[in-house]
Amino acid sequence: MICLRDGIEYERGRIVLPEGMHFLQIEEAIWPASANILLIRDEDGAILVDVGCGQEQAYQKVKNFVAVQGLRIEDVHTVVLTHAHPDHVGAMRYLLQEISPRIFLHPVEIPLAAEPSRLNRTFDVTLPSRYGLGPAAPQEMDIIEYFSNVSCAMAGFTATDEIPTEGEFVLGDFSFQVIVIPGHAQGMVSLFDRDHGILFSADAVGDVVTWYSPSSGGVTEFLNGLDRLSQLPARLLLPSHGRPSKEPHNEIEKTRAAILRREERILNELVSGPVSFPDLVTRVFKNSLITVFPAPQMLQCHLDKLEMEGKVICRGEDEGWMVELV
Template sequence: MAIEVYPNIYRHEIPLPGNPLKAIHSYFILSKDRNLIIDTGFNRKECRDAFMKGINELNIDFNKTDLLITHLHSDHSGLAAELSKEDVNVYVGKIDGKMINDMSSDEYWRRFEEYAVMFDLTKDNIAFDDHPGYKYCPKEGIEFIDLIEGDLINIGDYSFEVIDIPGHTPGHIGLYDRNHRIFFGGDHILDKITPNIAFWGFEQDILSVYFDSLKKIYQYDIDYLFSAHRNIVKNHKKRIDELLGHHKDRLNEIKEIIKDGKMSVRDIASRMNWSLRCNIWEDFPNPQKWFASGEAMSHLEHLVYTGQAEKIEDNGILYYSLKGRNE
């Protein structure tokens, strides 16, 4: 059921079956001239049916509707290709738009075979087709309208400014209306749960990038931060402080794990604390092993970038230890 959470702004919950996130919020911003939808759910029947139920409840006409994808993850972008066939304009940040189209081919996902070796996940017989991003992403290319920071999208009484907030993904974007002091932040800032900060390559310290994006949004005047999962955030500064504290604790946890010598990403992740209903690593569903290892990797690389840890490679597997303890 679509619920009005602000004048002419509706939040519609779309279930994510079998996923710990449970659901995603798709937002519908309505006006007499144009409508804007923010994010879609997975490319699977359950999400499609729920999404269309909200569309029908609100009598949304695709002929005067645009779609904005906050970032590349398939729970946000999964139905974008189908909507583009309905002549819906599909907006996305330039970086993530390219990656979404790359994800429509198996070639993109085969790099995860290299990651499985690099992370030491071959111990768990994990393959890229275990990844929900592969299963539920758009399966064909999309003709996106690329957005950059500062672009404006006007819908009725709202004037939304595109804000770059990389970290959760390399090209994550948000929408900010300065007059109404509202922000659509995708997965950048979530209440009750913490966004997964994964590994996106050795070219940058993605955890530092995320920290910078959090500090950027800290400066904004925001009364309501509409996030994609769980609750609306009404005190974004308090929540940002909590998220920064969480990652500080994560880094200290990892340093404690690797203090006695080199360990693989998978073995480090298996010793970290996770909010899952599993007591041991072997009970983790394979998708959660991917996510846990990716998050461990982003934190390990941050420790390397900041001179607190070092790494070596052996037969394609990366091993990390505290600086001066690689043995």
């Protein structure tokens, strides 16, 4: 557990947050690692931005983080959740056994938090079976069960408030601009503190490039979101996964470049002729552990974009789900 406030030496220099703001960096960054957490102190106690995975060990890190600041978990009066994915909201199952805070979520994420099985749709878990990549019966795959199996469980809960998507979102002594970044989650939000130049990017930017799915907004919306982030006068990046950075615009561009390199690999694989969707998944994504999720979902996002741009043609089941260059 790395708590950032008094200052930590990183490879790119010392990082110190303003008074009243604290950051918990989880050492493991590879998905589905528990998300990093932001804590904001105010005269009433504390506000948490994200709470991490739903396992006791992860929740204990949250409690320890709060205690390091001289607070009790009972002092947390507000929770802001960047989106309703298990690695960001899972610990609510434990938190709500001890306190009854205000809970903020983007409006489109509120139903997902209340009924987590809805994530099966936004994660497009039935998409692989369409191409013969998943189980014969789509209902055999359940994203909540999947996350539980990788120690990141999630239970349903009710959000009390909607994150304002216009104007300023005031948390303690800090005033944030809310930037909605679809693609990874339809209602994922990044928070930007203009006074201090601090960008809490959620999963939009970090040490690893996150996945995206068609029903969550696709790669086009994700790239558009990165464009919006790149226009902010940010001086410090606090990601949900990975280390803080004093070069936020470089990190944003690294994420964009990684996504576009993936797209180039897709086009390169098609140069020699048509390729079936299943074969294209395994050629572009070398990790066999993601051939059912999230590789097919990401590939579909790129093919949707490339087809819209007139660069590829995707043929249907009668023609073997073939993809070819125009």
